[in-house]
Amino acid sequence: MTGRTKILLVDDHQLILEGILSYLKDIDGLEIETANSCDEAFHKIKSSLQENPFHIIFTDLSFDNQYNNRVLDSGESLIKAICKEEIPIKVGVITGHSETNRIFNVIHNLNPLAYILKGKCSTDELTFAIRKMLKDEIYYTHEIHEKLLKRALVEIQMDDIAIQILKELPKHAKIANLEGLIKKEDGSLVKVRSIESKLSKLRADLQVNNNTHLVLKAKELGIVD
Structure with missing residues (x-):
């Protein structure tokens, strides 16, 4: 990859973040930050806009909401907030959610450029996904792509x-x-x-x-x- 790509990883499980970071560390040209909540992530994105904005965000969908005062309580709400304010950042999902309805609703309603499954991603897959996203192209994990195809065929009927x-x-x-x-x-x-x-x-x-x-x-x- 040419130049440096600034990425924000959002997940409330530190071990998951460390696992994804272990894959990303082998990819050249990345500047990576993390956030443990959607509110923290949104604050980081907003505060960095003027001087050193993020190029890509990868967020989980579900978060353990231990604090009642959280404004953004899910990956969906975070993506909606980003879209509402028209923040120029490329959005990807890295999650364990593989339920067809959840996948379909997220992709149909929020249009993330990437949908990747936790536990099955690798350095090669993340490299490929990031390259696609930087060109505004879509990347879905193979299992996600298959489920969307099946759902699309059935939707017709x-x-x-x-x-x-x-x-x-x-x-x-x-x-x-x-x-x-x-x-x-x-x-x-x-x-x-x-x-x-x-x-x-x-x-x-x-x-x-x-x-x-x-x-x-x-x-x-x-x-x-």
Whole structure:
């Protein structure tokens, strides 16, 4: 890498920070600082803007909030604050969160340039990610990329009625019991024959043999909780 790249690492677990630092120390041209909370990180970013601004921030998503007076209590809130004030810093996530819904929401709503999983990153991966980010290019860990692809394929097949059915299905012994519970956008009720037809299509789309496996697959893909 040419020139020096100033990076801020944000995590409330010191051992995690030290682990990431151990990978970054082998990359030439980096100036690295750390923060243990989102408030501390935001203060460092703001106070450095005039003289020696950070180029990249890597933040976790979840933080143990031991103090009630914290303003920014998660990586999401930190990223939102950065975006709201239009601070020119490239944002990446290094986290243990690999749940499809969390990944999808963070990437869809906050648009980080990188999403990397703790415990699986390496010097090579971080080097590659930083190079991509400095060029305003996206880098996602392979596992994250795969989950996003699966979710995108399924999103095409999903609509509000399908999600209603998948949420209600585990609560009832018979499909007939769903009649009267599933509603269209106009408020009219979906008949049991239409529910059965929708389930048949969903089983085919998700390549499962029965409704139990259908619900499990939907949870695995983060379509329902």
